[in-house]
Amino acid sequence: xxxxxxxxxxxxxxxxxxxxxxxxxxxxxxxxxxxxxxxxxxxxxxxxxxxxxxxxxxxxxxxxxxxx
Amino acid sequence: xxxxxxxxxxxxxxxxxxxxxxxxxxxxxxxxxxxxxxxxxxxxxxxxxxxxxxxxxxxxxxxxxxxx
Numbered sequence: 001x002x003x004x005x006x007x008x009x010x011x012x013x014x015x016x017x018x019x020x021x022x023x024x025x026x027x028x029x030x031x032x033x034x035x036x037x038x039x040x041x042x043x044x045x046x047x048x049x050x051x052x053x054x055x056x057x058x059x060x061x062x063x064x065x066x067x068x
Numbered sequence: 069x070x071x072x073x074x075x076x077x078x079x080x081x082x083x084x085x086x087x088x089x090x091x092x093x094x095x096x097x098x099x100x101x102x103x104x105x106x107x108x109x110x111x112x113x114x115x116x117x118x119x120x121x122x123x124x125x126x127x128x129x130x131x132x133x134x135x136x
Contacts, residue, residue: 002119044114051070061136065129 005068006050007041013057013064014039028056073136074118075109081125081132082107096124 014024025035030052037043038053045053054064082092093103098120105111106121113121122132 002115006115044116046112046114047070047074047118048112050115061133062130065133068129 001041002068003041003044006045007039009064010039010053010057013059017057024056028052069109070136071109071112074113075107077132078107078121078125081127085125092124096120 014021017024019027021036021039022032025032030049034043034049035053038045038049051061054061057064082089085092087095089104089107090100093100098117102111102117103121106113106117119129122129125132
């Protein structure tokens with residue numbers, strides 16, 4: 001399911017940066033609890049918010065969706 | 069801007085299938101006017117709805133976001 005893929009991919013890329021959820025959400029100007037809900041697969045996120053996260057993770061949308 | 073990219077890409081892929089907005093929206097079980105608003109770049113679409121459209125266009129999310 002797409003929300004689980006997104007949650008797993010975000011977590012994986014964020015942890016590669018050794019950044020906490022709180023620090024990462026702060027860095028991209030996103031509410032911490034909103035970001036936490038995205039990373040737990042509970043949020044049907046909009047494309048604008050997803051792009052904000054993906055850009056903050058330092059990858060393109062094409063790279064982010066590699067394989068699906 | 070991401071909404072314009074999405075609008076342009078959807079229209080391009082849909083027209084390659086020679087399918088009208090109305091027929092395409094019907095085929096994927098989406099409201100016609102909602103789909104029209106996405107294809108005119110006016111809708112900050114959710115990822116679940118975007119995946120429904122992209123699957124209906126016969127491409128992967130990775131292919132859909134090629135280049136961005």
